[in-house]
Amino acid sequence: MDINMKVQPSFFDEECAIVFSFYFDQEAKKIGEAVIYTCEEQDCLKKDCQADSRELKEKVAYVEQFSIVKEYQSASMEKITQFLNILGIKKCRQRNIEEVLN
Template sequence: MKSINMKVNPLYSDVDLSIVFQFEFEQFGNKIGEAFVSTYSTAGHPVQIRKGKHGSFTKTDKTAVIDQFEVVGGVEKNCMKKLKHFLGVIGISNVHSGYTLRSRFGE
Protein backbone atom coordinates (compact mmCIF):
# COMPACT_ATOMS: atom_id res chain seq x y z
CA MET A 1 0.00 0.00 0.00
CA LYS A 2 2.92 2.34 0.61
CA SER A 3 3.93 2.07 -3.05
CA ILE A 4 0.63 3.73 -4.07
CA ASN A 5 0.59 7.53 -4.14
CA MET A 6 -2.65 9.47 -4.09
CA LYS A 7 -3.14 13.04 -5.30
CA VAL A 8 -6.25 14.92 -4.21
CA ASN A 9 -7.71 17.77 -6.26
CA PRO A 10 -10.71 19.52 -4.63
CA LEU A 11 -13.26 21.11 -6.97
CA TYR A 12 -16.41 23.11 -6.19
CA SER A 13 -19.63 22.27 -8.04
CA ASP A 14 -22.00 25.20 -8.55
CA VAL A 15 -24.65 22.84 -9.87
CA ASP A 16 -25.36 20.96 -6.64
CA LEU A 17 -23.36 23.14 -4.20
CA SER A 18 -20.97 20.38 -3.26
CA ILE A 19 -17.25 19.83 -3.06
CA VAL A 20 -16.01 17.17 -5.47
CA PHE A 21 -12.66 15.52 -4.88
CA GLN A 22 -10.73 14.08 -7.79
CA PHE A 23 -8.30 11.39 -6.65
CA GLU A 24 -5.43 10.23 -8.85
CA PHE A 25 -3.61 7.04 -7.94
CA GLU A 26 -0.03 6.36 -8.99
CA GLN A 27 2.27 3.41 -8.49
CA PHE A 28 5.97 3.56 -9.35
CA GLY A 29 5.41 6.86 -11.19
CA ASN A 30 2.61 5.53 -13.42
CA LYS A 31 -1.03 6.57 -13.18
CA ILE A 32 -3.07 3.48 -12.29
CA GLY A 33 -6.48 5.04 -11.74
CA GLU A 34 -8.73 7.80 -10.56
CA ALA A 35 -11.85 8.41 -8.56
CA PHE A 36 -14.40 11.21 -8.18
CA VAL A 37 -16.14 11.74 -4.83
CA SER A 38 -18.90 14.27 -4.11
CA THR A 39 -19.41 15.51 -0.56
CA TYR A 40 -22.60 16.96 0.89
CA SER A 41 -23.80 18.32 4.20
CA THR A 42 -26.29 15.89 5.66
CA ALA A 43 -29.71 17.37 6.29
CA GLY A 44 -30.61 17.41 9.92
CA HIS A 45 -29.55 19.13 13.06
CA PRO A 46 -25.99 20.32 13.55
CA VAL A 47 -24.26 18.71 16.51
CA GLN A 48 -22.75 21.04 19.11
CA ILE A 49 -19.18 19.97 19.74
CA ARG A 50 -17.68 22.71 21.88
CA LYS A 51 -18.70 25.68 23.96
CA GLY A 52 -16.03 28.25 24.62
CA LYS A 53 -15.86 31.78 25.97
CA HIS A 54 -16.10 33.13 22.40
CA GLY A 55 -19.21 31.15 21.51
CA SER A 56 -20.34 27.71 20.48
CA PHE A 57 -18.87 25.77 17.62
CA THR A 58 -21.00 23.37 15.64
CA LYS A 59 -20.24 20.49 13.40
CA THR A 60 -22.47 19.43 10.53
CA ASP A 61 -22.53 15.78 9.49
CA LYS A 62 -21.21 15.22 5.99
CA THR A 63 -21.75 12.41 3.51
CA ALA A 64 -19.56 11.33 0.60
CA VAL A 65 -20.73 9.60 -2.57
CA ILE A 66 -18.14 7.83 -4.71
CA ASP A 67 -19.30 8.73 -8.22
CA GLN A 68 -16.51 7.03 -10.14
CA PHE A 69 -13.72 4.64 -9.17
CA GLU A 70 -11.51 3.07 -11.81
CA VAL A 71 -8.17 1.43 -11.00
CA VAL A 72 -5.94 -1.03 -12.90
CA GLY A 73 -3.43 -3.57 -11.69
CA GLY A 74 -5.36 -5.41 -8.98
CA VAL A 75 -4.82 -2.76 -6.29
CA GLU A 76 -8.43 -1.59 -6.05
CA LYS A 77 -8.78 -2.49 -2.36
CA ASN A 78 -5.63 -0.60 -1.38
CA CYS A 79 -6.67 2.48 -3.35
CA MET A 80 -10.15 2.39 -1.81
CA LYS A 81 -8.59 2.08 1.65
CA LYS A 82 -6.46 5.19 1.02
CA LEU A 83 -9.47 7.10 -0.30
CA LYS A 84 -11.63 6.22 2.72
CA HIS A 85 -8.77 7.05 5.09
CA PHE A 86 -8.54 10.54 3.55
CA LEU A 87 -12.29 11.04 3.91
CA GLY A 88 -12.08 9.96 7.55
CA VAL A 89 -9.27 12.45 8.20
CA ILE A 90 -11.42 15.32 6.91
CA GLY A 91 -14.32 14.16 9.08
CA ILE A 92 -16.46 12.18 6.65
CA SER A 93 -17.29 8.68 7.84
CA ASN A 94 -20.59 8.23 6.01
CA VAL A 95 -19.51 6.98 2.55
CA HIS A 96 -21.81 5.62 -0.16
CA SER A 97 -20.87 4.04 -3.47
CA GLY A 98 -22.66 5.37 -6.52
CA TYR A 99 -20.35 3.55 -8.92
CA THR A 100 -19.61 0.18 -10.39
CA LEU A 101 -16.09 -1.00 -9.65
CA ARG A 102 -14.30 -1.27 -12.97
CA SER A 103 -10.90 -2.50 -13.89
CA ARG A 104 -9.47 -1.78 -17.32
CA PHE A 105 -7.98 -5.23 -17.68
CA GLY A 106 -10.79 -7.26 -16.11
CA GLU A 107 -8.92 -7.93 -12.87
Protein backbone atom coordinates in the same frame (compact mmCIF):
# COMPACT_ATOMS: atom_id res chain seq x y z
CA MET B 1 1.62 -1.94 -1.41
CA ASP B 2 2.96 1.58 -1.84
CA ILE B 3 0.83 3.73 -4.12
CA ASN B 4 0.80 7.50 -4.54
CA MET B 5 -2.39 9.53 -4.34
CA LYS B 6 -2.95 13.03 -5.68
CA VAL B 7 -6.10 14.95 -4.82
CA GLN B 8 -7.68 17.76 -6.83
CA PRO B 9 -10.63 19.47 -5.09
CA SER B 10 -13.38 21.46 -6.85
CA PHE B 11 -16.12 23.49 -5.16
CA PHE B 12 -19.66 23.76 -6.53
CA ASP B 13 -21.14 26.85 -4.90
CA GLU B 14 -24.76 26.39 -6.03
CA GLU B 15 -24.87 22.86 -4.57
CA CYS B 16 -22.63 23.63 -1.59
CA ALA B 17 -20.60 20.54 -2.49
CA ILE B 18 -16.95 19.67 -2.86
CA VAL B 19 -15.85 17.14 -5.48
CA PHE B 20 -12.51 15.42 -5.01
CA SER B 21 -10.72 13.88 -7.97
CA PHE B 22 -8.20 11.26 -6.83
CA TYR B 23 -5.37 10.11 -9.08
CA PHE B 24 -3.34 7.01 -8.20
CA ASP B 25 0.02 5.84 -9.50
CA GLN B 26 2.80 3.48 -8.54
CA GLU B 27 6.36 4.04 -9.68
CA ALA B 28 5.20 6.68 -12.22
CA LYS B 29 2.67 4.22 -13.71
CA LYS B 30 -0.98 5.33 -13.63
CA ILE B 31 -3.19 2.78 -11.89
CA GLY B 32 -6.49 4.65 -11.85
CA GLU B 33 -8.67 7.46 -10.64
CA ALA B 34 -11.76 8.09 -8.57
CA VAL B 35 -14.21 10.96 -8.21
CA ILE B 36 -15.89 11.52 -4.85
CA TYR B 37 -18.76 13.99 -4.39
CA THR B 38 -19.16 15.35 -0.83
CA CYS B 39 -22.04 17.30 0.67
CA GLU B 40 -24.03 17.67 3.88
CA GLU B 41 -26.87 15.28 4.54
CA GLN B 42 -29.60 16.68 6.74
CA ASP B 43 -30.67 14.04 9.16
CA CYS B 44 -31.95 14.13 12.67
CA LEU B 45 -29.53 11.82 14.42
CA LYS B 46 -31.81 11.12 17.37
CA LYS B 47 -34.34 8.32 17.11
CA ASP B 48 -37.13 10.34 18.74
CA CYS B 49 -36.68 13.64 16.92
CA GLN B 50 -38.99 16.43 18.03
CA ALA B 51 -40.13 19.25 15.77
CA ASP B 52 -38.31 21.91 17.80
CA SER B 53 -34.97 20.09 17.92
CA ARG B 54 -32.13 21.26 15.70
CA GLU B 55 -31.39 19.29 12.58
CA LEU B 56 -27.84 18.06 12.50
CA LYS B 57 -25.97 18.06 9.24
CA GLU B 58 -23.70 15.13 8.55
CA LYS B 59 -21.07 15.13 5.83
CA VAL B 60 -21.50 12.33 3.32
CA ALA B 61 -19.40 11.23 0.35
CA TYR B 62 -20.71 9.61 -2.83
CA VAL B 63 -18.51 7.60 -5.18
CA GLU B 64 -19.23 9.01 -8.64
CA GLN B 65 -16.41 7.20 -10.46
CA PHE B 66 -14.00 4.45 -9.40
CA SER B 67 -11.75 3.31 -12.25
CA ILE B 68 -8.77 1.59 -10.66
CA VAL B 69 -6.82 -1.51 -11.65
CA LYS B 70 -8.37 -4.42 -9.72
CA GLU B 71 -5.29 -5.37 -7.68
CA TYR B 72 -5.03 -1.78 -6.36
CA GLN B 73 -8.70 -1.13 -5.61
CA SER B 74 -8.59 -2.07 -1.93
CA ALA B 75 -5.45 -0.04 -1.16
CA SER B 76 -6.80 2.93 -3.12
CA MET B 77 -10.15 2.88 -1.32
CA GLU B 78 -8.31 2.67 2.01
CA LYS B 79 -6.36 5.84 1.12
CA ILE B 80 -9.58 7.61 0.10
CA THR B 81 -11.23 6.53 3.37
CA GLN B 82 -8.32 7.87 5.43
CA PHE B 83 -8.49 11.19 3.57
CA LEU B 84 -12.26 11.49 4.10
CA ASN B 85 -11.94 10.60 7.80
CA ILE B 86 -9.47 13.47 8.26
CA LEU B 87 -12.16 15.77 6.85
CA GLY B 88 -14.73 14.33 9.27
CA ILE B 89 -16.62 12.34 6.65
CA LYS B 90 -17.55 8.93 8.03
CA LYS B 91 -20.07 7.76 5.40
CA CYS B 92 -19.24 6.96 1.81
CA ARG B 93 -21.82 5.56 -0.58
CA GLN B 94 -21.92 4.53 -4.19
CA ARG B 95 -24.05 6.58 -6.52
CA ASN B 96 -26.89 4.06 -6.19
CA ILE B 97 -26.88 4.79 -2.41
CA GLU B 98 -25.41 1.41 -1.51
CA GLU B 99 -23.06 1.93 1.44
CA VAL B 100 -19.41 1.09 0.73
CA LEU B 101 -17.70 2.40 3.86
CA ASN B 102 -18.74 2.52 7.50
